[in-house]
Amino acid sequence: MKDKQILVRDLLLLLAFAGWALALPHYGSEFVVSMALTCLMYVALSSSWGLFCGSTRYLSLATSAFFGIGAYTSAIALEKMAWLESIALGAGIATVVAVVMGAAVLHLRGTYFAVLTFGMTELIRHAVTYFEKKVTGTVGRVLTVVPDRDTIYLTVLALAVLAVLVSIIVRRSRFGLALMGIGADEQRAQTLGVNTRLIKVAGFAMTAAFAGAVGAAMAVRWTYIDPHTVFNPFIGFQTVLIALIGGAMTLWGPLIAAIVFSVLAETLRLQAPQVYMMSLGLLLILSVLYLPGGLASLRWATFSGWWRDSRGWARGLSRKERKNG
Amino acid sequence: MSLFSWLELIASGLITGGIYALVALGLNLQYGLMRILNIAHGEFLMLGAYLTWMAHTTLGISPLLMVPVSFLALMALGLVIHKLCFRRLTVTSPNLDIFEARGLMVAFGLMFLVQNFASFMWGGDLRGYDYLAEPVKMGEAQFAGNKLLVFGLALLFSGALIALLRFTLLGKGVRALMQSPTGAQLVGIDTQRLHPLMFGIGLGLSGVAGCLLSMAYTITPSMGEPYTVTALIVITLGGFGSMSGALAGGLLLGVVEALGMHFTNPSLKALLSYSVFIAVLLLRPRGLFAK
Numbered sequence: 270m271k272d273k274q275i276l277v278r279d280l281l282l283l284l285a286f287a288g289w290a291l292a293l294p295h296y297g298s299e300f301v302v303s304m305a306l307t308c309l310m311y312v313a314l315s316s317s318w319g320l321f322c323g324s325t326r327y328l329s330l331a332t333s334a335f336f337g338i339g340a341y342t343s344a345i346a347l348e349k350m351a352w353l354e355s356i357a358l359g360a361g362i363a364t365v366v367a368v369v370m371g372a373a374v375l376h377l378r379g380t381y382f383a384v385l386t387f388g389m390t391e392l393i394r395h396a397v398t399y400f401e402k403k404v405t406g407t408v409g410r411v412l413t414v415v416p417d418r419d420t421i422y423l424t425v426l427a428l429a430v431l432a433v434l435v436s437i438i439v440r441r442s443r444f445g446l447a448l449m450g451i452g453a454d455e456q457r458a459q460t461l462g463v464n465t466r467l468i469k470v471a472g473f474a475m476t477a478a479f480a481g482a483v484g485a486a487m488a489v490r491w492t493y494i495d496p497h498t499v500f501n502p503f504i505g506f507q508t509v510l511i512a513l514i515g516g517a518m519t520l521w522g523p524l525i526a527a528i529v530f531s532v533l534a535e536t537l538r539l540q541a542p543q544v545y546m547m548s549l550g551l552l553l554i555l556s557v558l559y560l561p562g563g564l565a566s567l568r569w570a571t572f573s574g575w576w577r578d579s580r581g582w583a584r585g586l587s588r589k590e591r592k593n594g
Numbered sequence: 595m596s597l598f599s600w601l602e603l604i605a606s607g608l609i610t611g612g613i614y615a616l617v618a619l620g621l622n623l624q625y626g627l628m629r630i631l632n633i634a635h636g637e638f639l640m641l642g643a644y645l646t647w648m649a650h651t652t653l654g655i656s657p658l659l660m661v662p663v664s665f666l667a668l669m670a671l672g673l674v675i676h677k678l679c680f681r682r683l684t685v686t687s688p689n690l691d692i693f694e695a696r697g698l699m700v701a702f703g704l705m706f707l708v709q710n711f712a713s714f715m716w717g718g719d720l721r722g723y724d725y726l727a728e729p730v731k732m733g734e735a736q737f738a739g740n741k742l743l744v745f746g747l748a749l750l751f752s753g754a755l756i757a758l759l760r761f762t763l764l765g766k767g768v769r770a771l772m773q774s775p776t777g778a779q780l781v782g783i784d785t786q787r788l789h790p791l792m793f794g795i796g797l798g799l800s801g802v803a804g805c806l807l808s809m810a811y812t813i814t815p816s817m818g819e820p821y822t823v824t825a826l827i828v829i830t831l832g833g834f835g836s837m838s839g840a841l842a843g844g845l846l847l848g849v850v851e852a853l854g855m856h857f858t859n860p861s862l863k864a865l866l867s868y869s870v871f872i873a874v875l876l877l878r879p880r881g882l883f884a885k
Contacts, residue, residue: 326691328698377875379694380694380698381879383631385876388875389872395865395868509699543711543713544710544714546706547706547710547711550704550705550707553699554703554704557683557703558700561686
């Protein structure tokens with residue numbers, strides 16, 4: 270396929286998904302809509318995560334920090350501001366925090382970066398808890414001014430579509446190429462004239478803006494928030510999980526994995542939460558071991574490769590038996 | 595503040611610090627040696643704690659006797675996990691960076707798996723038992739007997755591991771592997787055998803730590819994560835892979851926390867340890883004692 274054909278295909282696919290999601294509240298039950306909302310939230314989070322972390326291979330665990338910052342911002346701002354303004358403010362504050370954080374830690378690679386972003390998330394969570402305890406007097410916040418369900422749904426849908434759209438555009442821009450270059454070989458990219466520091470901070474800030482906006486939109490859904498729920502590291506982990514299982518380098522991988530996950534989560538979590546989490550862990554291990562490119566890299570050749578592997582393994586076993594017997 | 599209360603404060607900090615050092619031993623071996631950042635470290639520690647708790651409450655076995663048992667049980671588990679996951683990972687990863695990232699992800703999977711297995715098996719309640727809970731008087735100061743015992747054993751195990759690495763042939767091989775995996779292979783060290791063994795020993799040590807901790811603290815299926823973070827902080831302080839550094843780092847962290855909590859307030863404890871952690875990672879990423 271030619272480049273332009275791929276672009277048209279991607280845009281059409283996105284349009285189809287968006288149309289389907291738009292029609293869903295009109296015929297789906299309450300349960301289906303809430304499931305779709307979770308799904309859209311993870312589409313937005315993991316697509317935007319993959320945009321920076323997938324292409325540069327900087328493994329950020331800070332998504333929950335930006336999500337929580339957005340949630341707290343909208344919880345405070347909604348009393349005085351309009352709905353869209355408070356979401357924009359949430360995204361803005363998350364971006365500012367990401368720029369500061371990125372400037373401090375983006376020179377470290379690999380595990381150092383992952384561990385540091387995790388540590389900073391926890392630091393922010395404890396700092397907010399402490400601040401709320403000392404200054405406000407309570408830890409949780411009840412949201413009194415809440416927009417109706419359809420507004421929240423449409424906002425999160427718009428954010429998800431925007432996240433995928435931005436991924437499509439960035440992939441074809443100079444900026445996207447620079448990100449890919451950093452992922453492939455950072456020093457070479459630098460030698461070829463890419464301002465890696467600026468590009469990295471910009472990419473990191475973009476991811477954070479989406480996470481902050483999604484957090485701001487989802488906070489009203491819960492009507493009561495406290496640092497433990499909105500800064501929950503699990504939000505960050507699950508975002509990373511979805512992106513990796515789907516294929517962090519690809520455009521559609523995170524979306525496919527987000528759908529699979531939300532269905533799995535909603536059907537399993539209520540009956541057997543531990544079984545859900547255990548299967549999540551197992552899925553993660555299996556996908557890292559046997560499908561490192563993610564669900565989106567699944568082709569017929571992958572299956573035949575597994576088949577060959579298992580036959581080789583069985584042959585090895587029988588050979589061993591013959592030797593012993 | 596009198597001299598005596600200073601001493602008491604520092605002593606209590608040192609005791610906590612010794613426990614921190616103990617918690618970090620296994621992870622230090624795994625990350626320093628094999629670049630496997632086992633984020634599920636605390637979860638395996640929790641398994642060791644539950645094993646001890648079960649054996650003590652149902653069979654009446656002394657927790658001290660469970661120290662070697664939990665070491666062996668978790669070491670066996672570690673060998674199995676290495677064979678199932680990390681061996682394939684070593685073969686298929688094109689370079690060390692990718693191996694590290696993938697290993698971290700596998701460890702995340704293990705974390706979900708083990709933690710939820712435990713809460714599935716034993717429920718989410720707080721558990722615990724009394725063992726040597728009466729205070730021991732030392733001059734004017736009083737310390738809990740079980741914490742003193744845990745502190746003593748923590749120092750013993752750290753010392754033993756440092757000695758093992760420094761003075762035996764096995765330790766020499768392990769240190770060679772830490773410095774350069776390829777070089778170690780070239781001079782005839784069997785890395786194929788040493789790798790699983792060291793991963794197993796690392797997990798076994800976390801089992802020992804869990805067993806000892808269950809004597810002094812209550813246990814829950816979600817107790818693992820704070821210990822993982824503590825272990826991470828301690829090994830960053832000491833420099834990845836350095837056993838004596840981790841011991842010193844653990845003791846230092848304990849004293850800093852005790853002093854900081856005394857002079858500010860207890861709810862700042864988590865904030866304090868994370869700040870120390872981030873400051874060290876940013877300013878001295880190779881550890882406080884690196885030359």
